[in-house]
Amino acid sequence: MKNTILSLLAAGISCIAFGQQYRYAVNLNIKKDQVPVELACPPINQDEILFSFPKTVPGTYAVLDYGRYITAFKAQDAAGKKLVVKKIGNNDFRISGARNLKKISYLVNDSWDAGEKKNKIFEPAGSGFEKGKYFVLNNGAMFGAFTGMIHLPYEITFQKPANMTGYSSMKGQKESQTEKYSAADYHALMDNPILFTTQQPAYYQMGNCRITIASYYDQDSASYYTQKAVIESFKAIEKFTEKVPVDEYTVLLFIQDQQKAGEILESGNFGLKNMLKLKRLIGDHAYGALEHPTSSLYFLPDFGRHSYPSMLKEVVIHEFMHIYTPLNLHSQYIGDFNYQQPVMSKHLWLYEGITEYFAVQIRMQGGLETVEATLEEQLKPKIVNAAAYPDSIPFTVMSANVFDEPYKDLYNQVYERGAIMGMLLDFEIMRLTDGKMTLKTAVFELCKRYGPNKSFDEETFIREFVALVHPDLQNFFDKYVTGNEHLGLDKGFETVGIEFHEKRTGRVPVNLLDKTESGAEATMGIVINGRVTVKTANAGNTAGFQKDDKVSLKEITEAFQNESGEYIPEGEIVELEVIRNDQPLILKFPAKYKDGTTNNESRIMPNPSPQQQKLFQLWTTGKL
Numbered sequence: 001m002k003n004t005i006l007s008l009l010a011a012g013i014s015c016i017a018f019g020q021q022y023r024y025a026v027n028l029n030i031k032k033d034q035v036p037v038e039l040a041c042p043p044i045n046q047d048e049i050l051f052s053f054p055k056t057v058p059g060t061y062a063v064l065d066y067g068r069y070i071t072a073f074k075a076q077d078a079a080g081k082k083l084v085v086k087k088i089g090n091n092d093f094r095i096s097g098a099r100n101l102k103k104i105s106y107l108v109n110d111s112w113d114a115g116e117k118k119n120k121i122f123e124p125a126g127s128g129f130e131k132g133k134y135f136v137l138n139n140g141a142m143f144g145a146f147t148g149m150i151h152l153p154y155e156i157t158f159q160k161p162a163n164m165t166g167y168s169s170m171k172g173q174k175e176s177q178t179e180k181y182s183a184a185d186y187h188a189l190m191d192n193p194i195l196f197t198t199q200q201p202a203y204y205q206m207g208n209c210r211i212t213i214a215s216y217y218d219q220d221s222a223s224y225y226t227q228k229a230v231i232e233s234f235k236a237i238e239k240f241t242e243k244v245p246v247d248e249y250t251v252l253l254f255i256q257d258q259q260k261a262g263e264i265l266e267s268g269n270f271g272l273k274n275m276l277k278l279k280r281l282i283g284d285h286a287y288g289a290l291e292h293p294t295s296s297l298y299f300l301p302d303f304g305r306h307s308y309p310s311m312l313k314e315v316v317i318h319e320f321m322h323i324y325t326p327l328n329l330h331s332q333y334i335g336d337f338n339y340q341q342p343v344m345s346k347h348l349w350l351y352e353g354i355t356e357y358f359a360v361q362i363r364m365q366g367g368l369e370t371v372e373a374t375l376e377e378q379l380k381p382k383i384v385n386a387a388a389y390p391d392s393i394p395f396t397v398m399s400a401n402v403f404d405e406p407y408k409d410l411y412n413q414v415y416e417r418g419a420i421m422g423m424l425l426d427f428e429i430m431r432l433t434d435g436k437m438t439l440k441t442a443v444f445e446l447c448k449r450y451g452p453n454k455s456f457d458e459e460t461f462i463r464e465f466v467a468l469v470h471p472d473l474q475n476f477f478d479k480y481v482t483g484n485e486h487l488g489l490d491k492g493f494e495t496v497g498i499e500f501h502e503k504r505t506g507r508v509p510v511n512l513l514d515k516t517e518s519g520a521e522a523t524m525g526i527v528i529n530g531r532v533t534v535k536t537a538n539a540g541n542t543a544g545f546q547k548d549d550k551v552s553l554k555e556i557t558e559a560f561q562n563e564s565g566e567y568i569p570e571g572e573i574v575e576l577e578v579i580r581n582d583q584p585l586i587l588k589f590p591a592k593y594k595d596g597t598t599n600n601e602s603r604i605m606p607n608p609s610p611q612q613q614k615l616f617q618l619w620t621t622g623k624l
Ligand SMILES: [Zn+2]
Pocket: 291, 318, 319, 322, 351, 352, 355
């Protein structure tokens, strides 16, 4: 009896659902760089309706205008007669006679190489098509919705070449020539990009969460390094998180071969010829990634010499940690996202700043970086870059206005100043609670309180955060997050037994790579794998470098210090490793100093108090 009722109910529901849904058909067996899309429309009960593509999507904090890539848009009735369509602005199509609407069809242009000069879509949010190789599909670039009807379910059927498989966190049925996906509504569709690739995936079980790693890179050896780097990232995440709030997660990676550009960048020879070459090779590609609730999509370069797996580790950890903020902890502006008229939240300090800080901390606590390397290679560059942004504009003001000038150009500080702010907030929480709480425990607690489907109140959230931790924490927010005070790094670092000097004058080591000070010089290009190349080395240069030696900047700093981080006496022997003809070699030379200034110098205190020792331990290992 029970069963009959249930099956009748189910039949009834599916009957209603059949009409009230979007049924899309997409053909990936393309001839040109355009993908044809057809929509069997749900019934429309009004004379005129707007069919729209997103102006933006969550996590990009930028105007995308996906509608710019839609061409040959047609609306038809059941008899195949065309209905009148007018395009309004970049993203909206107004359809007349909509009660008779049966079918919509259009072509989607590849946003990666559409040659757009202005406001090109950031690649991880766009679409890339290469017949027989890959299709990178962000669904905002592919599919639209009718106004007021974003809550209907979606069903999408792809016709595709047999050598390609699609990967997504969306439920799919895979056949040789077709794949069918379904999404509960437009939000769910936007949240689940799809990568069609010819290459094999890898899997990793992280506690309760099964991770699928799907990738495309046209250099064969890549998948091994790619998958290894991603798995190492998840091993570090596993040590930091306990049970994660998702059971499945998909990493969608696209690696672009830029080894030729890497050679130029590393050489530091930026003459006109090389600059033109670089422009041709890299063009206006934007490398990076975009987070989604149960997946993330990456567009990253391989600059050669296996440098990209280390980049990958940084980015993968950051993107995954977004499952906490904003995906499990966000205000109503994100929870009920408006794709056409988005309202920005003022809490980018939480969504991006803290996420980036956690990524740094995970690498340290997970053993991918030592504490010293974290200070020197991760935090110091952020501190230096953070200083380039004005303290005078409060973080929350920049955040709430990030679509507009002048705030738009200040967005990137979320990864620098925002991450440092996150670290200082962590120190302050540890100090006020005597190590009973950390930023991580506070954020994880709030994620439990809210989760993916419940939004916090945009206006009262900071008060709620403070109430969870300690009343005095309000001062921190007033000064640095909603206020415009200069970040108090020295005081903050002191909490965990780290000495920090924004500026220090005194005796400092001579610069081994300054021609006038020491007789040698390095190329000025990008630093690959932490090492620079010696370009000129005069006979008798201080360190004994030879041309083409590869030397680590971090190791130069460390070579002058003893175990407690103090400079060794003048004249004592410094030992420094270089890579010469692909072999490691130790150079030995006497330490030389000069009067000078160092900036943003930090070191672990040689004699910390028991309290500092305790919080240092908590910060660096996550345990007391
Ligand atoms: Zn992010």
